[in-house]
Structure formats: C-alpha cells, structure tokens
Amino acid sequence: MSDAPEEIVVVDELVKDFRPGFGLRKKRVLHGISFKVRRGEIFGFVGPNGAGKTTTLKVLMGLIHASGGRASILGHDIGESAYRRHVGFLPENPWFYDHLTGREFLDFYARVAGVGVAGRADRCAELLDRVGLSHAADARLRTYSKGMLQRAGIAQALVHDPSVVFLDEPMSGLDPIGRKEIRDLILRLHTEGKTVLMNTHILSDVEMLCDRVAIIVQGRIRYEGCIGDFLQNEERATDVVLGAVSPDVVEQFETRFEAGVKGRGDRIEFRVAEKHLEEVLRIALDTGAEVKAVTPHRVSLESIFLSAVEAEGAER
Amino acid sequence: MISPQRVSAIATNTVREAIRNKVLYVLLFFALVLISTGVLLSTLSYVERDRILQDVGIAAIRFFGAAMAIFLGVGLIHKEVDRRTIYTVLSKPLSRSEFLLGKYLGLVATLWLQMAVMGVGFAVTSWLSEAPLDAGHAYAIGLAGMEAALLAAVATMFSSFSTPLLSALFSVGIYLVGHLTRDLRELGAASGSEGTATVTSLLHRVLPDLESLNLSIQAVHGLPIAPAEVAFAVLYAVGYSAALLVFATILFQRRDFR
Ligand SMILES: Nc1ncnc2c1ncn2[C@@H]1O[C@H](COP(=O)(O)OP(=O)(O)OP(=O)(O)O)[C@@H](O)[C@H]1O
Numbered sequence: 032m033s034d035a036p037e038e039i040v041v042v043d044e045l046v047k048d049f050r051p052g053f054g055l056r057k058k059r060v061l062h063g064i065s066f067k068v069r070r071g072e073i074f075g076f077v078g079p080n081g082a083g084k085t086t087t088l089k090v091l092m093g094l095i096h097a098s099g100g101r102a103s104i105l106g107h108d109i110g111e112s113a114y115r116r117h118v119g120f121l122p123e124n125p126w127f128y129d130h131l132t133g134r135e136f137l138d139f140y141a142r143v144a145g146v147g148v149a150g151r152a153d154r155c156a157e158l159l160d161r162v163g164l165s166h167a168a169d170a171r172l173r174t175y176s177k178g179m180l181q182r183a184g185i186a187q188a189l190v191h192d193p194s195v196v197f198l199d200e201p202m203s204g205l206d207p208i209g210r211k212e213i214r215d216l217i218l219r220l221h222t223e224g225k226t227v228l229m230n231t232h233i234l235s236d237v238e239m240l241c242d243r244v245a246i247i248v249q250g251r252i253r254y255e256g257c258i259g260d261f262l263q264n265e266e267r268a269t270d271v272v273l274g275a276v277s278p279d280v281v282e283q284f285e286t287r288f289e290a291g292v293k294g295r296g297d298r299i300e301f302r303v304a305e306k307h308l309e310e311v312l313r314i315a316l317d318t319g320a321e322v323k324a325v326t327p328h329r330v331s332l333e334s335i336f337l338s339a340v341e342a343e344g345a346e347r
Numbered sequence: 348m349i350s351p352q353r354v355s356a357i358a359t360n361t362v363r364e365a366i367r368n369k370v371l372y373v374l375l376f377f378a379l380v381l382i383s384t385g386v387l388l389s390t391l392s393y394v395e396r397d398r399i400l401q402d403v404g405i406a407a408i409r410f411f412g413a414a415m416a417i418f419l420g421v422g423l424i425h426k427e428v429d430r431r432t433i434y435t436v437l438s439k440p441l442s443r444s445e446f447l448l449g450k451y452l453g454l455v456a457t458l459w460l461q462m463a464v465m466g467v468g469f470a471v472t473s474w475l476s477e478a479p480l481d482a483g484h485a486y487a488i489g490l491a492g493m494e495a496a497l498l499a500a501v502a503t504m505f506s507s508f509s510t511p512l513l514s515a516l517f518s519v520g521i522y523l524v525g526h527l528t529r530d531l532r533e534l535g536a537a538s539g540s541e542g543t544a545t546v547t548s549l550l551h552r553v554l555p556d557l558e559s560l561n562l563s564i565q566a567v568h569g570l571p572i573a574p575a576e577v578a579f580a581v582l583y584a585v586g587y588s589a590a591l592l593v594f595a596t597i598l599f600q601r602r603d604f605r
C-alpha cells in the first residue's frame with residue numbers, strides 16, 4: 032500500500048440525523064463535522080457525553096448510515112466493506128458472545144476477518160498473551176471481569192493485524208492498573224506504525240497518548256490540532272488549600288485575587304491564576320496560615336466543555 | 348462475492364451458541380417425550396396402532412421443528428443487535444448479506460440437528476413397537492425439515508427489521524395461514540365467484556404453501572410417494588426461502604445499528 036494516502040481517515044461535512052421513535056421529527060446529532068487523521072498518529076476524538084463521538088465512529092465503521100457528507104478510510108469510501116480488513120474496531124462498552132472461551136472467541140473473529148488457517152492458532156495465542164489473557168484462554172467469556180472483557184475486545188480489534196485501529200473509550204471502566212496496561216498497549220501499536228483513533232472524554236489520557244485531537248461538542252468540531260498547542264493557549268491556574276487562616280486574610284484573597292474561597296476556618300480552598308500564586312503563598316505564610324496543598328491546575332477539558340455548552344445555550 | 352469461509356464462521360458460531368444453550372435441550376426432551384407417548388396412546392387401541400403411533404410422532408416432529416424455527420428465528424438478529432455483538436462482527440470485512448446468510452444457515456443447521464435427533468427417536472419407537480418403517484417416513488420427516496427451514500427464513504425476514512414479539516406474531520400468522528392456503532383456494536374455486544377465486548388463488552401463490560411440505564398422511568398410511576413430488580417440494584421450499592432471504596438482506600442493509 033505504498034500509494035495509500037497520508038491522510039488515513041478523512042471525514043468531510045458528515046451529518047447524522049436520528050429519528051427517535053416513529054415520528055418524523057429529526058434530531059441532528061452530527062452537524063457537518065470534518066477532521067483528518069494522519070498516518071501513524073494517535074488521534075484523540077474528545078468530547079463530553081452525548082457529543083457524538085460514538086455516532087461518528089459507528090458511521091465510520093458502516094454500522095449506521097450518514098445522512099449527509101462523506102468519509103473515507105485509507106482512500107476507500109466507507110460504504111465499501113473490503114478495506115475493513117485493514118481496520119480494527121473496539122466498540123463502547125463491548126459485550127461479546129459469552130458462550131465462547133477466550134481462544135474460541137478470537138478464533139471466530141480471525142475467521143470472520145479472513146485470517147487463513149495457517150498461523151491462526153498462533154496468532155490468537157500471541158494476542159491473548161499480549162493483552163494478558165493467556166491464563167483465561169480456555170475460560171468462557173461469561174466468567175470474565177469487565178477489565179478482561181475490555182482486553183478481549185482489544186484483542187479482537189487487532190486479530191487481523193489492521194493498520195488502522197478505532198477504539199471507543201478503551202479505558203472506560205478500568206482500574207488504574209488496567210488503564211496503564213491499555214495505555215502501554217496503545218503506545219505499542221503506535222511504535223508498530225499503526226494509526227490509532229480513540230474516543231475519550233478524559234483529558235489525562237489524551238495528554239499522555241495523543242499527538243493530535245479533535246474536540247467535539249454537541250455534534251460540532253470545536254478544535255482540531257495538536258493537544259500541546261491547545262493546552263498552551265489556555266490560562267493556567269492553581270488550586271490552593273490552606274488551614275488556620277484568619278477571616279481578614281480570606282477577605283483579602285477574595286478582593287485582590289478574585290479567588291472564590293470555599294470553606295472556612297481551618298480548611299479553605301480556592302483557585303488563583305498562576306501569576307498570583309507566589310504572592311498568595313507569601314501572604315499565607317506571613318500570616319501564619321498552614322499550606323495544606325498546592326495543585327497546579329490545567330483548565331480542564333471539563334471547563335472547555337462547559338463553556339462550549341454554555342455558548343451553545345446562549346446561541347439558542 | 349460471498350465468501351464461504353466467512354459465512355461458515357458465522358454459521359458455526361450460531362450452531363455452537365445454540366448447542367451451548369440449555370433451553371434447547373429442554374425442548375428436545377419434550378419433543379422426545381411426545382414422540383414416545385405415541386407408544387402409550389397406541390396401546391390403548393387395537394385398531395390402527397401403528398398409525399396412531401406414527402401420526403403422533405410425525406406431528407410432534409413437524410410441530411417442534413416449526414416452533415423452534417420461529418422461536419429461534421425471531422431472536423436470531425435481534426439478539427446480536429441487543430447484545431451489541433453485531434458491532435464487532437460487522438466491523439470486520441464481512442458484508443451484511445454474508446452475516447445474514449451465515450446466521451440463517453446456522454439456524455437451519457441447528458434445527459436439522461434437532462430434528463435428526465427426533466427422527467432417530469421416531470425410528471426407535473417405531474422399531475420397538477414393530478411399526479413399519481419405509482422411505483415414506485424419511486420423506487415426511489425430511490419435508491418437515493424443509494418446512495422448518497422455510498419458517499426460519501420467514502422469522503429471519505421479520506426479525507431483520509422488527510421486534511421479536513411482532514416477528515413472532517407475524518411468523519405464527521404465516522404458519523397458520525400457510526397451512527390453509529390450499530383449502531382456501533379450493534373453497535374459492537368452489538365458491539363460483541370469479542373474484543373470490545382470483546383472490547384465494549393469489550393468496551395461495553404468494554404465501555408459502557406449507558401443506559405441500561406435509562407428507563405425513565401418505566407416510567403413515569403407507570401410500571406411494573413419488574420422488575419427483577418430494578424433489579419439487581424441496582425446490583419449492585429452497586426457492587421460497589431464498590427469496591425471503593434476499594428480501595431480508597435488502598431490509599437489513601438499510602438498518603442503523605445504534
Ligand atoms: N439510537 C439513538 N436514537 C436517538 N438518539 C441517539 C441515539 N443514539 C445516540 N443518540 C444521541 O446522539 C447523541 C450523540 O450520542 P453518542 O453516543 O454519539 O455520544 P458520545 O459522544 O459517544 O457520548 P458518550 O461519551 O456518552 O459515549 C446524543 O445526544 C444521543 O442522545
């Protein structure tokens with residue numbers, strides 16, 4: 032595939048309307064979104080609940096039909112199905128045939144994906160090992176925990192060695208160790224040169240993994256580009272927790288630094304802009320307050336989501 | 348275009364899922380009980396012992412085949428959508444028609460497996476009670492298998508766009524009417540009214556003629572059955588099922604899985 036395009040996924044003015052119930056009333060879920068995923072990158076598709084991330088992935092996988100616009104993967108229109116042997120997909124909250132054992136499960140997907148008999152068993156065993164399920168290879172999926180199912184789902188997405196992998200919230204429902212394991216897995220895919228598109232609403236995952244992101248809010252793309260650039264433009268702030276503060280000092284913080292102080296007496300909490308941090312801490316120490324915690328705070332994705340949602344509300 | 352490897356992967360998984368489902372064994376058990384109660388019933392009567400025994404047996408096979416075809420058929424696609432297993436399967440290089448065909452063939456294989464077990468049960472009870480067994484019985488049970496396959500296609504077709512409950516209602520409706528269309532056509536022809544005759548003969552032509560797959564009377568009474576008649580019935584069932592599946596595929600292609 033040497034002549035394959037550098038732009039692996041191209042989404043162009045994609046529109047999706049749902050018709051809830053039997054009525055004719057339409058609900059627009061995707062308002063003409065466009066973005067591009069380049070070869071070899073880990074692309075984060077980020078947005079709050081209900082933004083349309085899953086809907087977009089399902090359109091890309093041909094599970095639902097777009098109401099308008101176009102999209103292509105590896106230069107093929109998404110209406111075709113043959114190119115999907117180069118694409119792996121992990122759906123959101125996956126659930127699988129629980130009558131199968133881990134090994135049978137992977138073998139089934141390998142057969143459906145057209146993996147030949149030769150080497151199929153080895154491939155499945157290797158993948159089970161890679162996602163850490165070797166010990167449960169012969170147990171039925173109905174006995175798997177949520178984390179194990181998620182990992183089985185990832186193995187399923189990789190069984191035919193695709194060059195593009197779509198992951199819908201790959202870390203949801205996992206404990207910190209599980210999240211770390213999945214992150215390592217994704218990074219390994221990256222070093223193997225695969226293109227990864229992943230849905231998430233968790234900023235720290237994006238920061239740790241992604242090269243570029245598209246931020247989607249209520250069916251519209253709000254930003255597309257490098258995650259670093261995006262965060263740099265944001266004003267930084269710090270959360271400060273103090274103890275044993277006298278009321279007049281609290282008042283001073285509130286008036287001079289516009290810090291919304293929460294709590295009182297032996298534990299107060301507020302947020303200040305980075306440029307005021309030094310002064311605030313000096314005052315605190317000089318007046319004999321106890322500094323309990325100082326946490327640098329990146330204006331979280333949450334607040335970007337919130338401001339976007341509020342802007343949306345104001346438009347109406 | 349249609350890959351046998353992918354279709355058979357879907358079909359074998361469907362069979363495997365059914366085989367690992369306990370409900371089917373319960374149904375099978377009841378069917379075998381019913382078949383063997385024919386022996387009990389036949390001991391109550393001195394005349395036509397074999398006839399009663401085999402009548403009950405073949406009727407049980409036909410009924411359970413049809414019931415399981417509808418019962419399993421209406422959930423065939425719905426279950427995959429409901430459990431969201433269809434998302435991963437269709438994300439593979441597998442077309443929706445291959446998926447539907449694989450599911451259907453898996454269902455038919457499951458039904459035939461079960462009916463084969465019932466057929467063996469029938470043969471054993473007949474043999475134990477020294478009732479005659481010949482090709483006629485095999486034909487009758489074989490055509491019962493074709494009827495089940497046709498009903499499975501009916502149920503699959505409905506379930507490709509409707510809910511299981513509605514699909515079950517529609518399928519049972521087709522099952523009941525399908526056994527009456529012949530009689531209706533006769534009645535229509537005898538009614539003397541041109542309009543009625545046209546309507547009933549149209550119904551007979553459009554709806555599945557399930558009576559054409561029913562050879563139990565001939566088999567039980569030991570009447571001669573022409574192989575050509577059986578072959579024609581098989582062709583009819585295959586053709587009708589194929590048409591239903593093509594229609595189901597068209598409906599299935601348009602669906603959004605959400
Ligand atoms: N089957 C459906 N019928 C009608 N509306 C739907 C359907 N599925 C999703 N929606 C709507 O589409 C919008 C986008 O949903 P989607 O699942 O794509 O969001 P998401 O970004 O994946 O959210 P989450 O983070 O919760 O997974 C939501 O407003 C949702 O209510």
Ligand SMILES: [Mg+2]
Nearest residue numbers: 084085086123
């Ligand atoms: Mg989602």
